[in-house]
Every structure is written in C-alpha cells, then in structure tokens.
Amino acid sequence: MPREVQTVRSGWRRRAAAIAAGVLAAGLALLLAAVCAAPGPRRRAHPDRIPVHFWHMWTADWKAVVERIVAEFNASQTRYEVIPLSVPSASADSKFLLAVAGGAPPDLMAQWNQVIPAWADSGLLMELDQFMTPEEWTRFQAEVYPVALKIGRYKGHLYGLCTAVSIWACYYRPDHFREAGLDPDAFPETLEGLWAIGRTLERRAEDGRLVRMGFLPQWLNMYAPIFGGGFWDEAASRAVVDTPANLRALAFLAECRKALGFNEVVRFESSLNQGQGGNVDWPFISGRYSIVVDGQWRVEQLARNAPDLEYRAAPIPPPTGGKRHAGWSNGNFMIIPKGAAHPEGAWEFAKFWAGWGDPARAAEFCTWGGWLPLWPPVAEAPAYRAFLAKHPAFGTFLDVLPSENIVPSPPVPYQVFLNDQIGRVDDYAMRGTKTPEAALRGGQAELNAELARRRRFGL
Amino acid sequence: MSATPALKMPLRRRLAIHACLLALCVPCLLPLGWMVSTSLKSETEIFPREGQAASAFRPAQLVPQRPVWRNYPEALKTVPFAAYLRNTLMLCAFTVTGAVLSSAVVAYGFARLRFRGREPLFALLLATMALPGQVTMIPTFALFRALGWYGTFLPLIVPSFFGAPFYIFLMRQFFRTVPEELAEAARIDGASEWGIFWRIFLPLSKPALATCALFQFFGAWNDFFGPLLYLNDPSRYTLAYGLQQFLSSYGGKWAALMAGATLFTLPVIVVFFLAQKTFIQGIATTGSKG
Numbered sequence: 001m002p003r004e005v006q007t008v009r010s011g012w013r014r015r016a017a018a019i020a021a022g023v024l025a026a027g028l029a030l031l032l033a034a035v036c037a038a039p040g041p042r043r044r045a046h047p048d049r050i051p052v053h054f055w056h057m058w059t060a061d062w063k064a065v066v067e068r069i070v071a072e073f074n075a076s077q078t079r080y081e082v083i084p085l086s087v088p089s090a091s092a093d094s095k096f097l098l099a100v101a102g103g104a105p106p107d108l109m110a111q112w113n114q115v116i117p118a119w120a121d122s123g124l125l126m127e128l129d130q131f132m133t134p135e136e137w138t139r140f141q142a143e144v145y146p147v148a149l150k151i152g153r154y155k156g157h158l159y160g161l162c163t164a165v166s167i168w169a170c171y172y173r174p175d176h177f178r179e180a181g182l183d184p185d186a187f188p189e190t191l192e193g194l195w196a197i198g199r200t201l202e203r204r205a206e207d208g209r210l211v212r213m214g215f216l217p218q219w220l221n222m223y224a225p226i227f228g229g230g231f232w233d234e235a236a237s238r239a240v241v242d243t244p245a246n247l248r249a250l251a252f253l254a255e256c257r258k259a260l261g262f263n264e265v266v267r268f269e270s271s272l273n274q275g276q277g278g279n280v281d282w283p284f285i286s287g288r289y290s291i292v293v294d295g296q297w298r299v300e301q302l303a304r305n306a307p308d309l310e311y312r313a314a315p316i317p318p319p320t321g322g323k324r325h326a327g328w329s330n331g332n333f334m335i336i337p338k339g340a341a342h343p344e345g346a347w348e349f350a351k352f353w354a355g356w357g358d359p360a361r362a363a364e365f366c367t368w369g370g371w372l373p374l375w376p377p378v379a380e381a382p383a384y385r386a387f388l389a390k391h392p393a394f395g396t397f398l399d400v401l402p403s404e405n406i407v408p409s410p411p412v413p414y415q416v417f418l419n420d421q422i423g424r425v426d427d428y429a430m431r432g433t434k435t436p437e438a439a440l441r442g443g444q445a446e447l448n449a450e451l452a453r454r455r456r457f458g459l
Numbered sequence: 460m461s462a463t464p465a466l467k468m469p470l471r472r473r474l475a476i477h478a479c480l481l482a483l484c485v486p487c488l489l490p491l492g493w494m495v496s497t498s499l500k501s502e503t504e505i506f507p508r509e510g511q512a513a514s515a516f517r518p519a520q521l522v523p524q525r526p527v528w529r530n531y532p533e534a535l536k537t538v539p540f541a542a543y544l545r546n547t548l549m550l551c552a553f554t555v556t557g558a559v560l561s562s563a564v565v566a567y568g569f570a571r572l573r574f575r576g577r578e579p580l581f582a583l584l585l586a587t588m589a590l591p592g593q594v595t596m597i598p599t600f601a602l603f604r605a606l607g608w609y610g611t612f613l614p615l616i617v618p619s620f621f622g623a624p625f626y627i628f629l630m631r632q633f634f635r636t637v638p639e640e641l642a643e644a645a646r647i648d649g650a651s652e653w654g655i656f657w658r659i660f661l662p663l664s665k666p667a668l669a670t671c672a673l674f675q676f677f678g679a680w681n682d683f684f685g686p687l688l689y690l691n692d693p694s695r696y697t698l699a700y701g702l703q704q705f706l707s708s709y710g711g712k713w714a715a716l717m718a719g720a721t722l723f724t725l726p727v728i729v730v731f732f733l734a735q736k737t738f739i740q741g742i743a744t745t746g747s748k749g
Contacts, residue, residue: 053691059704088703091687098688102600104609 046074049081052345055096056110057089065368073352080345096337100124105337108346111160112332114409114419116152120159121413126336127157131347144375147406151331154411160333163353164371166295167397167406168222168327170314176201176290184312191217191226191319194291195256201290210260210268215291217256220426222293223249225326225407226318231422232410239410239418241425242444250436252319254429262432285309296397300370303391313393315400326405332371372401414450421446492521498717499526505713527714534719542694543701550615550697551679557620558675559668565622566630567656571642588624600688614689619675626671633667634660669737673730680727698723
C-alpha cells in the first residue's frame with residue numbers, strides 16, 4: 001500500500017480513537033455526576049424502636065397516602081417503627097413467598113390479590129383472631145360489613161384484616177343521556193332496561209365501527225351474583241361453575257356481545273387506554289363509554305383529573321328475578337406471615353389503619369385514599385360524612401356495601417385455578433367460540449377433574 | 460492490497476442486498492421506533508379522543524406531530540433515575556469483572572490443564588446450565604440470608620466471582636483454539652502456568668472476554684428478579700426494578716413510560732455498537748451463537 005494512503009488511514013484511526021475517548025470520557029463524567037447526585041441509603045427515623053417491616057403494592061399517589069398513614073402511626077406511639085416498602089404488584093407475591101420460604105418474611109403485608117385460602121392452607125399465614133379476646137372476635141364478626149369478613153375469613157379463622165373494601169357500580173354521563181333525549185334522573189331499574197338505554201347511547205362511525213359504547217355488560221364474576229348465581233355453594237361448601245343462574249348470566253352477557261358484534265367489541269376495546277393510575281385517558285372521561293361499571297376509587301380520581309366532568313353513579317340494576325345490590329367484591333387486607341419477627345407490632349398497625357378503637361382517625365385515612373371502610377363506625381365518623389358531602393357519588397357505593405349479596409371469590413385453596421376456569425368460560429362465550437351452555441359445562445368438567453386430582457394427592 | 464469481496468461487487472447488486480437487509484431490519488426495529496416515537500408524543504396524540512375511532516396503523520404515525528421533549532424530564536423526575544443508574548452501573552461493573560475473571564481462570568483449567576476427572580467435572584458444570592433458576596432459588600436465598608447478606612448488594616455481586624457455566628464453556632472453547640506451541644515456548648522460557656494464562660492466553664482472548672463481558676453487562680443491566688428478591692431499600696434499586704415500579708405507578712402515562720424505557724435501553728444500544736466488532740469476532744471464534 002502506498003505510504004501516503006497508510007498515513008491518511010493512520011491519521012483517520014487516531015481521530016476515531018480520539019472521538020471514542022472523548023465519548024467515553026463524557027460518559028464517565030455523566031456517570032460521575034449521576035453518582036454524586038444520587039441519594040445515599042435510607043436511614044431509620046426511630047432506631048430505638050421495634051422495627052415492623054411492612055410491604056405493600058401501592059404506588060404513585062396511593063403510595064404517598066400509605067406513607068402518610070405509616071407516619072401517623074409512628075407518631076402515635078413510641079414502641080414500634082413501621083418501615084414501609086412498595087413492591088411492584090406484578091412480582092409482589094413471588095417476593096413474599098420466597099421471603100417466607102427463606103425465613104425472612106416481612107412483619108406485615110397489605111394485599112388485594114385473592115391469596116388467603118391458598119396461603120392459609122399452606123400454613124404461610126398467622127390466624128389474626130389469635131390476637132383478639134373471644135369477646136373481641138365475636139364483636140368483630142358482628143360489626144364489620146359482611147363482605148369484609150368474607151374476604152378475610154377462611155375455615156372459621158381470620159387471616160386478613162380488611163382496611164378497605166372495593167365495590168363496583170355504574171358510572172354514567174348525563175350529557176350523553178340528554179343528547180339521546182333520555183332523562184338522566186331516571187336511571188333504569190332493571191339490567192334489561194339498562195342494556196336497552198345503552199344501545200340508544202351507542203355511536204358508530206360511517207363505516208359501522210363503534211366510536212362510543214353505550215353500555216357493555218361484561219365479566220361473569222361480577223354478573224353471576226346479580227343473576228342469583230355465583231361460584232360458591234355455601235350449603236355444600238364447594239366451588240361450582242355450571243349452575244342455572246350462572247347460565248342465565250353468561251347467556252345474557254353473550255347475547256349483548258353478539259348484538260354489538262363480537263369483533264366490533266374487541267376492536268373497540270383494543271383502541272382504548274384503560275386509564276390505569278387514574279389518568280385522564282380513562283375511556284369514561286374521554287367519552288368513549290356512556291355507562292361503565294367500575295370501582296369507587298374512580299370518584300376521587302374523577303374529582304382530581306376531571307373536576308368539571310358531569311357524571312353520576314348508580315348501583316348495577318338487577319335483571320328481572322335477579323338480586324339487588326349484588327356483585328363481586330374484593331378489598332385491601334393485611335396479612336401477617338408465619339415467621340414474622342414482630343407480629344404484635346404488625347397487628348397494632350393493622351388495627352390502627354382499620355380504625356379499631358378510633359374510627360374517626362380511620363375515617364380520615366379512608367378519605368385520603370378514597371376507600372370504603374371496614375365497618376359502619378368509620379362510615380359514620382364526621383370526616384367520612386364530610387367526604388361524602390364533597391363526593392356525593394361515593395354514597396352509591398356506601399349504600400351497596402352492607403349488602404349480603406356482595407360476594408368475594410370462593411374461599412378455596414384452588415382459587416387461582418377456579419378463577420382461571422371462570423375466565424376461560426367467560427372468554428369462550430364472549431368470543432362466540434362456544435355456546436354459554438357448552439362453556440359452563442366444560443368449565444365444570446375441568447373443575448371436577450382438578451378436584452379429583454387434589455383428592456388423589458390428598459390435598 | 461486487494462479490495463474486499465464486498466467492494467468487488469457491482470454497485471447495483473450491493474444496493475439491492477442492502478435494501479433487502481434494511482427491509483428485514485424493519486420488523487425488528489419497529490417496536491424500538493414505536494417506543495422512541497411514543498416517548499416524544501403527547502398523551503392526546505397517542506390515544507384518540509371522543510368521537511375519533513382508532514384508525515389502522517400508518518408508518519407516518521411514527522413521526523410525532525410536535526415532539527414533546529418534556530416527557531424525558533418528567534420520566535426522570537418520576538423515578539430517582541440517578542440513584543438507580545448508579546446502583547445498576549455499580550452492579551454491572553462488579554459482576555462483569557467478577558464473571559469474566561473467574562470464568563477465564565476456570566475455563567483455562569478445563570482447556571489446558573490435565574487432571575483426573577476433568578471431563579466428568581466439565582460435563583457436571585454444563586449440566587448446571589440445564590437447572591432452572593427456580594429450583595435453586597429458595598436454597599440460595601436461605602444461604603444468603605444465613606450469611607446476613609439479605610437486603611444488601613452482596614447476593615447480586617459475590618456469585619459472579621465464582622464463575623458462570625456459560626462463560627466458562629465459551630472461553631474454554633476459545634482457549635482450545637490457541638496453539639499449544641505458544642504455551643510450550645513460554646514454558647521453555649520459564650513461565651509458570653499462571654504466567655502463561657495471564658501473559659499469553661488472556662491477551663489473545665480479548666474477543667472472547669469482550670463477548671462474556673457484554674453478555675454479563677446485558678444480564679446485570681436487565682436483571683429484575685435478583686434486585687426484587689434481595690433488596691428491600693428503594694435507594695438501592697436498579698434501573699430494571701425502577702422501570703417496573705414506574706410501570707406499576709404510571710402505567711397509563713405512556714409517553715413518560717416510553718421516555719423512561721428509551722433512557723433505559725439507550726446505554727445498552729450504545730455499549731453494543733461500541734463493542735459490536737469485538738463481540739461478533741468473539742462469537743465467531745468460539746463457534747457459539749445467541
């Protein structure tokens with residue numbers, strides 16, 4: 001190669017090396033700046049107190065509320081220091097299970113996943129009624145809202161202390177009602193009536209695509225109790241799938257879906273942002289739904305994110321012959337794992353949050369998070385009444401809360417399997433790939449096979 | 460000096476080949492492009508509003524109408540990015556150093572030293588690669604807890620100093636390609652076994668070492684489960700863990716979320732491009748592919 005070419009090439013290489021070194025130096029400088037700007041490890045505020053490690057799954061605005069409640073507890077006494085840790089909800093159960101198995105569990109965990117039957121059955125959780133006197137336990141069972149007790153109880157013992165209950169109801173847009181020539185003050189009394197109104201409120205583009213959903217009844221878990229069904233046979237103490245009432249519910253949901261067009265609904269729903277975290281893109285706020293079934297936490301979010309939006313809330317109306325104020329429910333509850341280093345401190349904090357002995361303070365907490373309380377004294381406290389006056393829509397959910405027709409998932413250790421089967425049954429019928437009869441029959445057969453398998457293994 | 464075969468090709472043919480390759484790249488790059496594009500859009504541009512039906516995807520949608528740069532500061536403000544970056548880089552630095560050095564030493568032993576049971580031991584080592592992580596998770600966790608390392612960085616760093624089976628395998632294959640005569644010549648000159656490893660084999664193995672370093676860097680950078688299991692102090696979280704936290708917290712804020720994801724991905728892309736040549740050379744010479 002000619003010497004001049006070699007000289008040019010080596011010059012180019014030197015320049016490239018200089019540029020690379022420059023980029024590297026800049027990167028290192030950035031790294032150094034990042035390292036200098038980063039805060040150090042967290043220090044305990046009260047090192048002289050007994051630490052109570054508390055894991056929860058709240059994030060964003062709710063995390064701030066949790067930390068505020070923790071700060072209130074830490075300021076209210078001098079024996080314990082609750083140390084909160086927010087764990088990503090998608091992996092919280094794995095972290096918890098491994099920590100328990102590895103002998104380093106937290107003292108307390110706030111949960112909303114349906115874990116109590118499975119974890120209690122596996123001996124991972126402490127019975128919380130052991131922290132109460134017999135009189136306290138009796139009074140507790142009599143005073144709390146029925147659904148809160150059902151959520152936390154398994155085989156006669158309390159494993160989860162509810163701090164808040166979730167109730168679902170209809171949110172609707174009066175402006176859409178007026179636009180369609182309907183009276184927003186006359187919300188339908190029956191589910192059939194609600195469905196008919198939903199069709200009136202529906203809007204489609206010229207090519208037939210849905211641009212606004214009037215009302216879409218969906219989710220068998222929610223509607224089965226409304227039709228008088230459900231997945232738990234109290235008398236026989238066993239889970240069921242294929243019952244006449246469940247068939248009525250599934251057939252209704254499938255008929256609605258068919259009338260709207262199976263593919264049309266999928267296409268419409270896939271175009272929506274689900275509004276996680278309460279942002280302004282919840283389809284109800286953006287007007288993509290006229291009537292939608294959702295939880296009570298939306299009231300507070302609506303006040304924050306869409307203060308000028310006119311909306312109302314009403315209980316899901318029952319179908320003809322169905323049950324009033326019915327549906328599925330879940331809640332936030334506290335569990336204490338076996339092997340917890342300081343279960344007494346954990347129990348003290350759980351009681352503090354739930355309003356045991358001081359409902360007025362718990363009422364404050366409920367207003368901070370937009371939560372429904374564990375028992376009536378909290379709901380009757382002045383702070384909660386003031387909250388209701390400020391957010392009248394919340395009253396709808398509170399009205400539904402005492403109903404015996406609100407049920408959680410069946411208290412069986414194979415709850416995950418059961419919910420999976422219910423989901424599949426629902427999915428088959430909603431996609432039109434199976435008739436509701438065949439879907440439920442298949443789900444029941446799968447459940448029977450699983451129960452037989454569990455019997456074989458002595459579970 | 461003769462031109463390379465690629466340069467000998469007619470220009471038209473070269474252009475056609477490049478066009479085909481670019482077309483094949485599009486499906487791979489589309490998600491990345493969507494991520495960057497979404498990170499520069501406003502929330503209203505990402506999702507249609509009332510009265511607007513969702514339209515089919517058009518490539519033009521990838522270009523933001525008006526780039527919203529503030530999504531980036533918002534993403535940085537939402538999570539303590541600096542602390543997460545510091546922790547991640549610290550973990551990367553330690554685990555890369557540990558994994559590469561320890562694996563190289565072990566690999567040299569398997570490649571060059573003759574001892575009884577070498578082959579069965581190597582087979583046993585390879586067999587550990589087939590063990591799912593879930594099987595060893597609980598005993599490992601219990602061990603680290605017993606050592607008092609729970610809640611510290613040590614369970615994430617120390618194991619990398621005990622060799623990684625895949626890297627050992629990779630480097631052993633590379634060391635076997637180095638001519639024995641080089642080692643013999645060094646021995647005649649009085650070099651010890653350690654000297655041969657350090658002065659002859661390691662300098663010759665830069666591509667293999669760089670490949671292992673890159674794999675380890677990507678692994679440590681993306682590791683979510685390790686920090687989830689062993690860390691309990693938010694100030695010690697890593698970027699992968701922080702991004703998951705961001706997803707849980709602000710799953711609806713797609714623009715900020717994608718800005719965070721872009722910031723998370725960018726260093727990996729930069730590192731890969733900087734080390735691309737060595738990486739490919741290393742893969743080619745060890746006969747492995749990912």
